[in-house]
Amino acid sequence: MDFLEAEDGWSLSFAGAGFLGLYHVGATQCLRQRAPRILQGARRFYGSSSGALNAVCIICDKSADFCCSSLLGMVKQVERLSLGIFHPAYNPIEHIKKKLNDSLPENCHILASQRLGISMTRWYDGQNIIVTDFATRDELIQALICSLYFPMYCGTVPPEFRGERYIDGALSNNLPFSDSPSTITVSPFHGTVDICPQSKSGSLYELTAFNASFQISTRNFFQGIISLIPPKPEVVADYCRQGYLDALRFLERRGLTKEPVLWSLVSKEPPELTEDPGSADHYQGQKLSLTIRWDIPNVLVKDVSNFELLSPELEAALRKACKRDFWARLQCSVPGRALTYLLLPCTLPFEYVYFRSRRLLLWLPEMPADLCWMQGLLKSTALEVYSMAKAQLLKLGSLPVTSTDSGRVQPGTAASENQALNPRPAGRALG
Numbered sequence: 383m384d385f386l387e388a389e390d391g392w393s394l395s396f397a398g399a400g401f402l403g404l405y406h407v408g409a410t411q412c413l414r415q416r417a418p419r420i421l422q423g424a425r426r427f428y429g430s431s432s433g434a435l436n437a438v439c440i441i442c443d444k445s446a447d448f449c450c451s452s453l454l455g456m457v458k459q460v461e462r463l464s465l466g467i468f469h470p471a472y473n474p475i476e477h478i479k480k481k482l483n484d485s486l487p488e489n490c491h492i493l494a495s496q497r498l499g500i501s502m503t504r505w506y507d508g509q510n511i512i513v514t515d516f517a518t519r520d521e522l523i524q525a526l527i528c529s530l531y532f533p534m535y536c537g538t539v540p541p542e543f544r545g546e547r548y549i550d551g552a553l554s555n556n557l558p559f560s561d562s563p564s565t566i567t568v569s570p571f572h573g574t575v576d577i578c579p580q581s582k583s584g585s586l587y588e589l590t591a592f593n594a595s596f597q598i599s600t601r602n603f604f605q606g607i608i609s610l611i612p613p614k615p616e617v618v619a620d621y622c623r624q625g626y627l628d629a630l631r632f633l634e635r636r637g638l639t640k641e642p643v644l645w646s647l648v649s650k651e652p653p654e655l656t657e658d659p660g661s662a663d664h665y666q667g668q669k670l671s672l673t674i675r676w677d678i679p680n681v682l683v684k685d686v687s688n689f690e691l692l693s694p695e696l697e698a699a700l701r702k703a704c705k706r707d708f709w710a711r712l713q714c715s716v717p718g719r720a721l722t723y724l725l726l727p728c729t730l731p732f733e734y735v736y737f738r739s740r741r742l743l744l745w746l747p748e749m750p751a752d753l754c755w756m757q758g759l760l761k762s763t764a765l766e767v768y769s770m771a772k773a774q775l776l777k778l779g780s781l782p783v784t785s786t787d788s789g790r791v792q793p794g795t796a797a798s799e800n801q802a803l804n805p806r807p808a809g810r811a812l813g
Contacts, residue, residue, distance in 0.1 A: 391425035394440075395559055396433030397569035398501075398529075398552030400609030401457060403432025404618055405570035407449040408625030409577050410440060411696045416630065417638045420566070428512070428558035430501035430551035433568070434529045435478075437500075438522070441493050442486060447699040452481055454619065454703035457612045462713050464722045464730075467535075467611055470737040475527060475536045476744065482523045491516040500525045501551030501558050505540050510554035513543075535610065539752045547755065568629075570621060571605055572597040577632045579624060580680040619700045623683045626693060634678045647686055648679050 396406045413420050421440060429437035432453075439449050456477060463469035487493075495515045502511045502525065516522040521543075528541050528548035540547040559565045560575065572581035573596050581597055596602050612618055633639045683689070690697040712718045745752070 391423060392420075392564045392566060393426045393428060393559060393562070394421075394424050394437075394566045394568065395557055396427070396429040396436050397557045397567070397571070397575070398429075398431025398433050398550065399570045400432055401453070401612040401618060402570040402605060402609045402621055403436060404450065404453050404622040405625035406433060406436035406568055407439075407446060407453070408622035408627075408696065409568050409629035410436060411446045411693060412626045412629035412633070415693060415695075417633050420638070426497055426499055426514070428499040428501065428565075429529075430556055430558065431530055431532075434498075434500045434526055434551070437498055438486070438490070438494060438526065441498055442490050444485070445699075446696050447702065448485065450619075450622065450696075450699040450703040452485075454615050454700075457615045457618050458706065458710065460612055461614065462710060464726055470734045473737075473741065475531065475541075476741075478530060479523065479527055482526060486519065486523065488519060491519045491522045494522055498522075499558055500529050501555045502528045502543070502548040503551055503554040505547035505549055508554055510551065511548070512555070512558055532610075539756070542751065542755075566632075568625075570625065571602050572599060573602075577625075577629050579628055580631075615704045619704055620683045622696070622700060623686070623689055626696060627681050627683065627686070630692075631678050631680065635675050637675065643692070644679050644681050647681050 399405060410421070427437035427440055429435070436449070456474065459477070460466055460472065463471055466472070498516075499512045499514050502513065503509070504511055513525050516525065524541065524543050528543045529551040531537070531541055531548070532550045532553075533540070540549050542548075557567055557569060557575065560567050566577065567575035568577040569575045570579065572579050579601075581599055581601060608617075627644075630639070631644060634642060634644055686692065706714065713722065
Protein backbone atom coordinates (compact mmCIF):
# COMPACT_ATOMS: atom_id res chain seq x y z
CA MET A 383 0.00 0.00 0.00
CA ASP A 384 1.28 3.47 -0.85
CA PHE A 385 1.89 5.83 2.04
CA LEU A 386 -0.55 8.38 0.59
CA GLU A 387 -3.33 5.78 0.87
CA ALA A 388 -2.86 5.14 4.59
CA GLU A 389 -6.05 5.54 6.61
CA ASP A 390 -4.45 7.48 9.47
CA GLY A 391 -2.14 9.45 7.20
CA TRP A 392 1.60 9.16 6.85
CA SER A 393 4.58 10.06 9.02
CA LEU A 394 8.22 10.95 8.49
CA SER A 395 11.08 9.41 10.45
CA PHE A 396 14.60 10.89 10.55
CA ALA A 397 17.56 8.79 11.65
CA GLY A 398 20.19 9.97 14.09
CA ALA A 399 23.33 10.99 12.23
CA GLY A 400 25.38 13.41 14.34
CA PHE A 401 27.04 16.02 12.16
CA LEU A 402 25.53 14.36 9.09
CA GLY A 403 22.16 15.65 10.26
CA LEU A 404 22.54 18.34 7.59
CA TYR A 405 21.53 15.61 5.14
CA HIS A 406 18.03 15.81 6.66
CA VAL A 407 17.96 19.56 6.02
CA GLY A 408 18.58 19.02 2.31
CA ALA A 409 15.94 16.29 2.07
CA THR A 410 13.42 18.43 3.96
CA GLN A 411 14.08 21.42 1.72
CA CYS A 412 13.43 19.26 -1.35
CA LEU A 413 10.12 18.03 0.05
CA ARG A 414 9.12 21.55 1.05
CA GLN A 415 9.96 22.93 -2.37
CA ARG A 416 8.75 20.18 -4.72
CA ALA A 417 6.12 18.26 -2.73
CA PRO A 418 4.88 20.51 0.11
CA ARG A 419 1.78 18.36 0.62
CA ILE A 420 3.96 15.63 2.12
CA LEU A 421 5.13 17.87 4.96
CA GLN A 422 1.82 19.67 5.37
CA GLY A 423 -0.25 16.49 5.50
CA ALA A 424 2.10 14.43 7.66
CA ARG A 425 0.50 13.14 10.83
CA ARG A 426 3.69 12.98 12.89
CA PHE A 427 7.45 13.55 12.62
CA TYR A 428 9.72 11.08 14.40
CA GLY A 429 13.41 11.43 15.03
CA SER A 430 16.33 10.42 17.20
CA SER A 431 19.39 12.50 18.01
CA SER A 432 20.04 14.98 15.16
CA GLY A 433 16.95 13.64 13.37
CA ALA A 434 14.82 14.89 16.27
CA LEU A 435 16.34 18.36 15.85
CA ASN A 436 15.35 18.38 12.19
CA ALA A 437 11.83 17.21 13.08
CA VAL A 438 11.32 20.02 15.60
CA CYS A 439 12.62 22.54 13.03
CA ILE A 440 9.94 21.34 10.58
CA ILE A 441 7.20 21.69 13.18
CA CYS A 442 8.39 25.15 14.23
CA ASP A 443 8.75 26.16 10.56
CA LYS A 444 12.44 27.02 10.74
CA SER A 445 14.08 28.11 7.51
CA ALA A 446 16.88 26.32 5.72
CA ASP A 447 19.15 29.27 6.50
CA PHE A 448 18.62 28.76 10.24
CA CYS A 449 19.25 25.00 10.09
CA CYS A 450 22.38 25.31 7.96
CA SER A 451 23.87 28.11 10.03
CA SER A 452 23.22 26.27 13.31
CA LEU A 453 24.81 22.97 12.35
CA LEU A 454 27.63 24.34 10.22
CA GLY A 455 28.34 26.79 13.02
CA MET A 456 29.20 23.82 15.25
CA VAL A 457 31.35 22.32 12.48
CA LYS A 458 33.30 25.59 12.12
CA GLN A 459 33.72 25.74 15.90
CA VAL A 460 35.32 22.28 15.91
CA GLU A 461 37.51 23.31 12.97
CA ARG A 462 38.88 26.28 14.91
CA LEU A 463 39.81 24.19 17.97
CA SER A 464 43.40 22.99 17.96
CA LEU A 465 42.50 19.50 19.24
CA GLY A 466 39.12 19.23 17.56
CA ILE A 467 36.50 17.37 19.60
CA PHE A 468 39.18 16.53 22.21
CA HIS A 469 39.67 20.18 23.12
CA PRO A 470 38.32 21.14 26.58
CA ALA A 471 36.26 23.91 24.96
CA TYR A 472 34.22 21.40 22.97
CA ASN A 473 30.82 21.02 24.62
CA PRO A 474 28.11 20.21 22.04
CA ILE A 475 25.27 19.84 24.58
CA GLU A 476 25.82 23.31 26.00
CA HIS A 477 25.97 24.83 22.51
CA ILE A 478 22.78 23.10 21.32
CA LYS A 479 20.87 23.85 24.51
CA LYS A 480 21.71 27.54 24.26
CA LYS A 481 20.68 27.57 20.60
CA LEU A 482 17.35 25.91 21.38
CA ASN A 483 16.61 28.32 24.23
CA ASP A 484 17.32 31.30 22.00
CA SER A 485 15.50 30.18 18.86
CA LEU A 486 12.48 28.00 19.71
CA PRO A 487 9.18 29.90 20.02
CA GLU A 488 7.34 30.08 23.33
CA ASN A 489 4.55 27.81 22.12
CA CYS A 490 6.87 25.19 20.63
CA HIS A 491 5.67 22.54 23.11
CA ILE A 492 2.09 23.12 21.98
CA LEU A 493 3.08 22.79 18.32
CA ALA A 494 5.12 19.65 19.04
CA SER A 495 2.63 17.78 21.21
CA GLN A 496 1.12 14.82 19.32
CA ARG A 497 3.03 15.81 16.17
CA LEU A 498 6.62 15.20 17.28
CA GLY A 499 8.00 11.85 18.45
CA ILE A 500 11.43 11.95 20.11
CA SER A 501 13.30 8.66 20.52
CA MET A 502 15.25 8.28 23.78
CA THR A 503 17.06 5.41 25.52
CA ARG A 504 16.40 4.84 29.20
CA TRP A 505 19.70 4.61 31.02
CA TYR A 506 19.22 1.83 33.54
CA ASP A 507 17.69 -0.82 31.25
CA GLY A 508 18.35 0.41 27.68
CA GLN A 509 14.63 0.50 26.89
CA ASN A 510 13.52 2.77 24.06
CA ILE A 511 11.00 5.50 24.87
CA ILE A 512 9.26 7.71 22.30
CA VAL A 513 7.86 10.90 23.83
CA THR A 514 5.01 12.58 21.95
CA ASP A 515 3.54 15.04 24.49
CA PHE A 516 5.28 17.94 26.21
CA ALA A 517 3.90 20.00 29.06
CA THR A 518 6.27 22.97 28.83
CA ARG A 519 8.85 24.47 26.52
CA ASP A 520 11.67 23.47 28.88
CA GLU A 521 10.42 19.89 28.86
CA LEU A 522 10.62 19.77 25.07
CA ILE A 523 14.18 21.14 25.12
CA GLN A 524 15.18 18.63 27.80
CA ALA A 525 13.76 15.75 25.76
CA LEU A 526 15.82 16.88 22.75
CA ILE A 527 18.95 17.09 24.92
CA CYS A 528 18.36 13.54 26.21
CA SER A 529 17.96 12.23 22.67
CA LEU A 530 21.23 13.91 21.66
CA TYR A 531 23.31 12.80 24.65
CA PHE A 532 25.92 10.25 23.54
CA PRO A 533 27.66 8.72 26.60
CA MET A 534 31.27 9.82 27.21
CA TYR A 535 31.22 11.88 24.00
CA CYS A 536 28.92 14.53 25.47
CA GLY A 537 29.75 14.02 29.16
CA THR A 538 29.69 11.52 32.02
CA VAL A 539 26.33 12.17 33.72
CA PRO A 540 23.22 11.50 31.59
CA PRO A 541 20.57 14.26 31.57
CA GLU A 542 17.30 13.84 33.41
CA PHE A 543 13.79 13.86 31.98
CA ARG A 544 10.71 13.45 34.18
CA GLY A 545 12.72 11.96 37.04
CA GLU A 546 14.66 9.39 34.97
CA ARG A 547 17.98 9.43 33.15
CA TYR A 548 18.07 9.06 29.37
CA ILE A 549 20.76 8.90 26.68
CA ASP A 550 20.93 9.00 22.86
CA GLY A 551 17.82 7.56 21.26
CA ALA A 552 19.90 6.21 18.36
CA LEU A 553 21.36 3.57 20.70
CA SER A 554 18.01 1.77 21.00
CA ASN A 555 15.85 2.98 18.08
CA ASN A 556 17.69 4.99 15.47
CA LEU A 557 14.81 5.06 12.98
CA PRO A 558 11.42 5.00 14.75
CA PHE A 559 8.60 3.13 12.98
CA SER A 560 10.84 2.25 10.04
CA ASP A 561 8.87 -0.98 9.50
CA SER A 562 5.58 0.87 9.01
CA PRO A 563 4.46 1.14 5.34
CA SER A 564 2.99 4.59 6.02
CA THR A 565 6.29 6.05 7.28
CA ILE A 566 8.75 7.84 5.00
CA THR A 567 12.22 7.12 6.38
CA VAL A 568 15.25 9.35 5.87
CA SER A 569 18.87 8.41 6.62
CA PRO A 570 22.26 9.64 5.36
CA PHE A 571 23.67 6.10 5.57
CA HIS A 572 23.49 3.64 2.68
CA GLY A 573 20.75 1.11 3.30
CA THR A 574 17.18 0.24 2.40
CA VAL A 575 15.29 3.26 3.71
CA ASP A 576 13.13 5.45 1.48
CA ILE A 577 15.43 8.47 1.21
CA CYS A 578 19.12 7.57 1.48
CA PRO A 579 22.25 7.59 -0.70
CA GLN A 580 22.32 4.87 -3.31
CA SER A 581 25.45 2.82 -2.86
CA LYS A 582 27.65 1.68 -5.74
CA SER A 583 29.26 -0.98 -3.59
CA GLY A 584 28.89 -4.59 -4.65
CA SER A 585 28.27 -5.72 -1.07
CA LEU A 586 24.83 -7.22 -0.54
CA TYR A 587 25.25 -7.68 3.21
CA GLU A 588 23.37 -5.51 5.66
CA LEU A 589 23.69 -4.99 9.38
CA THR A 590 20.48 -4.54 11.32
CA ALA A 591 21.18 -2.65 14.53
CA PHE A 592 19.32 -0.11 16.64
CA ASN A 593 16.14 -0.74 14.61
CA ALA A 594 17.85 0.38 11.40
CA SER A 595 19.58 -1.39 8.54
CA PHE A 596 23.02 -0.37 7.32
CA GLN A 597 24.84 -1.70 4.30
CA ILE A 598 28.19 -3.16 5.28
CA SER A 599 30.56 -1.00 3.25
CA THR A 600 33.60 1.20 3.72
CA ARG A 601 31.49 4.22 2.79
CA ASN A 602 29.13 3.71 5.71
CA PHE A 603 32.08 3.16 8.05
CA PHE A 604 33.61 6.44 6.88
CA GLN A 605 30.31 8.27 7.34
CA GLY A 606 30.01 6.86 10.87
CA ILE A 607 33.32 8.51 11.72
CA ILE A 608 32.23 11.78 10.11
CA SER A 609 29.06 11.82 12.20
CA LEU A 610 31.23 12.17 15.34
CA ILE A 611 34.36 13.86 13.99
CA PRO A 612 33.29 16.43 11.39
CA PRO A 613 35.43 17.29 8.35
CA LYS A 614 35.54 20.72 6.72
CA PRO A 615 32.23 22.63 6.46
CA GLU A 616 32.32 22.37 2.65
CA VAL A 617 32.28 18.55 2.89
CA VAL A 618 29.35 18.56 5.32
CA ALA A 619 27.53 20.99 3.01
CA ASP A 620 27.84 18.48 0.17
CA TYR A 621 25.98 15.93 2.30
CA CYS A 622 23.15 18.45 2.57
CA ARG A 623 23.07 18.80 -1.22
CA GLN A 624 23.09 15.02 -1.58
CA GLY A 625 20.10 14.82 0.73
CA TYR A 626 18.23 17.14 -1.64
CA LEU A 627 19.10 14.97 -4.65
CA ASP A 628 18.16 11.71 -2.90
CA ALA A 629 14.81 13.16 -1.82
CA LEU A 630 14.22 14.29 -5.39
CA ARG A 631 14.95 10.76 -6.61
CA PHE A 632 12.40 9.43 -4.12
CA LEU A 633 9.75 11.85 -5.41
CA GLU A 634 10.39 11.02 -9.04
CA ARG A 635 10.32 7.29 -8.37
CA ARG A 636 6.94 7.64 -6.69
CA GLY A 637 5.63 9.92 -9.42
CA LEU A 638 5.12 12.86 -7.06
CA THR A 639 6.78 15.44 -9.32
CA LYS A 640 5.75 16.61 -12.76
CA GLU A 641 9.14 17.24 -14.36
CA PRO A 642 11.95 14.65 -14.71
CA VAL A 643 14.63 16.88 -13.20
CA LEU A 644 17.23 14.17 -12.59
CA TRP A 645 17.17 13.03 -16.20
CA SER A 646 17.99 16.56 -17.32
CA LEU A 647 20.96 16.68 -14.93
CA VAL A 648 22.56 13.63 -16.54
CA SER A 649 21.78 14.99 -20.05
CA LYS A 650 19.62 12.08 -21.06
CA GLU A 651 16.10 11.73 -22.31
CA PRO A 652 13.75 9.95 -19.89
CA PRO A 653 12.13 6.75 -21.17
CA GLU A 654 8.49 6.89 -22.07
CA LEU A 655 6.17 6.23 -19.14
CA THR A 656 3.50 3.62 -19.73
CA GLU A 657 0.43 4.70 -17.87
CA ASP A 658 -1.47 2.23 -15.76
CA PRO A 659 -5.14 3.24 -15.59
CA GLY A 660 -5.72 1.19 -12.47
CA SER A 661 -2.92 2.69 -10.40
CA ALA A 662 -3.84 6.25 -9.59
CA ASP A 663 -4.47 7.99 -6.32
CA HIS A 664 -6.53 11.17 -6.14
CA TYR A 665 -4.98 13.53 -3.62
CA GLN A 666 -6.15 17.15 -3.54
CA GLY A 667 -7.35 16.90 -7.13
CA GLN A 668 -4.06 15.53 -8.49
CA LYS A 669 -3.43 12.05 -9.85
CA LEU A 670 -0.40 10.36 -8.39
CA SER A 671 1.04 7.16 -9.81
CA LEU A 672 1.44 4.33 -7.33
CA THR A 673 3.95 2.39 -9.43
CA ILE A 674 7.59 2.83 -8.46
CA ARG A 675 9.91 3.71 -11.34
CA TRP A 676 13.31 2.12 -10.79
CA ASP A 677 14.82 3.68 -13.91
CA ILE A 678 15.33 7.07 -12.23
CA PRO A 679 19.09 7.82 -12.32
CA ASN A 680 21.18 8.26 -9.21
CA VAL A 681 22.72 11.74 -9.33
CA LEU A 682 25.62 12.72 -7.10
CA VAL A 683 26.64 16.22 -6.05
CA LYS A 684 29.71 16.11 -8.30
CA ASP A 685 27.41 15.56 -11.30
CA VAL A 686 25.59 18.88 -10.71
CA SER A 687 27.52 21.80 -12.12
CA ASN A 688 25.29 24.51 -10.68
CA PHE A 689 23.25 23.45 -7.67
CA GLU A 690 21.74 26.93 -7.39
CA LEU A 691 19.45 26.12 -10.32
CA LEU A 692 17.85 23.32 -8.28
CA SER A 693 17.37 25.18 -5.01
CA PRO A 694 18.53 28.81 -4.82
CA GLU A 695 17.43 29.15 -1.18
CA LEU A 696 19.35 26.09 0.03
CA GLU A 697 22.48 26.95 -1.94
CA ALA A 698 22.48 30.52 -0.60
CA ALA A 699 22.07 29.21 2.97
CA LEU A 700 24.96 26.75 2.58
CA ARG A 701 27.29 29.33 1.10
CA LYS A 702 26.46 31.81 3.83
CA ALA A 703 26.96 29.21 6.57
CA CYS A 704 30.32 28.06 5.13
CA LYS A 705 31.68 31.59 4.88
CA ARG A 706 34.45 32.34 7.42
CA ASP A 707 35.51 35.69 8.82
CA PHE A 708 39.10 36.95 8.67
CA TRP A 709 40.14 35.54 12.05
CA ALA A 710 38.68 32.10 11.26
CA ARG A 711 40.44 32.01 7.89
CA LEU A 712 43.70 32.94 9.60
CA GLN A 713 43.28 30.19 12.21
CA CYS A 714 42.52 27.57 9.55
CA SER A 715 45.42 28.55 7.29
CA VAL A 716 48.72 26.65 7.32
CA PRO A 717 50.69 29.41 9.16
CA GLY A 718 47.87 29.80 11.66
CA ARG A 719 47.74 26.05 12.32
CA ALA A 720 51.51 25.89 12.73
CA LEU A 721 51.51 28.79 15.19
CA THR A 722 48.61 27.26 17.13
CA TYR A 723 50.38 23.92 17.58
CA LEU A 724 53.65 25.61 18.52
CA LEU A 725 51.93 27.57 21.28
CA LEU A 726 49.83 24.60 22.40
CA PRO A 727 52.07 23.60 25.38
CA CYS A 728 51.66 27.13 26.75
CA THR A 729 48.01 27.77 25.96
CA LEU A 730 46.44 24.36 26.61
CA PRO A 731 46.89 24.34 30.44
CA PHE A 732 45.22 27.74 30.78
CA GLU A 733 42.42 26.78 28.37
CA TYR A 734 41.87 23.53 30.26
CA VAL A 735 41.57 25.29 33.62
CA TYR A 736 39.30 28.02 32.22
CA PHE A 737 36.83 25.80 30.39
CA ARG A 738 36.71 23.15 33.13
CA SER A 739 36.05 25.84 35.74
CA ARG A 740 33.36 27.34 33.54
CA ARG A 741 31.74 23.95 33.07
CA LEU A 742 31.86 23.37 36.83
CA LEU A 743 30.06 26.66 37.47
CA LEU A 744 27.37 25.75 34.97
CA TRP A 745 27.00 22.36 36.66
CA LEU A 746 26.44 23.79 40.15
CA PRO A 747 22.60 24.07 39.88
CA GLU A 748 22.35 20.42 38.81
CA MET A 749 25.09 19.12 41.12
CA PRO A 750 22.87 17.92 44.05
CA ALA A 751 20.61 15.83 41.80
CA ASP A 752 23.55 14.42 39.84
CA LEU A 753 25.51 13.53 42.98
CA CYS A 754 22.45 11.82 44.45
CA TRP A 755 22.02 9.84 41.23
CA MET A 756 25.69 8.82 41.19
CA GLN A 757 25.49 7.74 44.84
CA GLY A 758 22.48 5.57 44.09
CA LEU A 759 24.21 4.15 41.01
CA LEU A 760 27.33 3.23 42.99
CA LYS A 761 25.23 1.68 45.75
CA SER A 762 23.18 -0.43 43.35
CA THR A 763 26.33 -1.52 41.49
CA ALA A 764 28.06 -2.51 44.73
CA LEU A 765 25.01 -4.51 45.88
CA GLU A 766 24.81 -6.28 42.54
CA VAL A 767 28.51 -7.20 42.61
CA TYR A 768 28.17 -8.40 46.23
CA SER A 769 25.16 -10.58 45.43
CA MET A 770 26.90 -12.11 42.40
CA ALA A 771 30.06 -12.85 44.39
CA LYS A 772 28.04 -14.34 47.25
CA ALA A 773 26.10 -16.58 44.86
CA GLN A 774 29.32 -17.83 43.28
CA LEU A 775 30.91 -18.57 46.67
CA LEU A 776 27.84 -20.47 47.88
CA LYS A 777 27.80 -22.44 44.65
CA LEU A 778 31.44 -23.42 45.03
CA GLY A 779 30.96 -24.39 48.69
CA SER A 780 28.08 -26.73 47.93
CA LEU A 781 29.90 -28.81 45.28
CA PRO A 782 31.00 -32.33 46.48
CA VAL A 783 34.67 -33.16 46.04
CA THR A 784 35.44 -36.84 45.33
CA SER A 785 38.84 -38.48 45.40
CA THR A 786 40.39 -40.19 42.42
CA ASP A 787 40.78 -43.40 44.45
CA SER A 788 37.74 -45.65 44.18
CA GLY A 789 35.79 -46.06 47.32
CA ARG A 790 37.60 -43.33 49.20
CA VAL A 791 35.81 -40.06 49.97
CA GLN A 792 37.56 -36.87 50.89
CA PRO A 793 36.91 -35.38 54.33
CA GLY A 794 34.35 -32.66 54.57
CA THR A 795 31.76 -34.39 52.37
CA ALA A 796 28.48 -35.97 53.39
CA ALA A 797 29.77 -39.51 52.75
CA SER A 798 32.79 -39.04 55.01
CA GLU A 799 30.56 -37.80 57.82
CA ASN A 800 28.38 -40.95 57.55
CA GLN A 801 31.51 -43.10 57.60
CA ALA A 802 32.72 -41.39 60.75
CA LEU A 803 29.42 -41.99 62.51
CA ASN A 804 29.20 -45.70 61.45
CA PRO A 805 32.77 -47.06 61.32
CA ARG A 806 33.36 -50.53 59.86
CA PRO A 807 34.94 -53.26 61.98
CA ALA A 808 38.61 -53.66 61.33
CA GLY A 809 39.56 -56.72 59.35
CA ARG A 810 42.23 -59.33 60.41
CA ALA A 811 45.70 -58.65 59.28
CA LEU A 812 47.04 -61.17 56.87
CA GLY A 813 49.88 -63.00 58.41
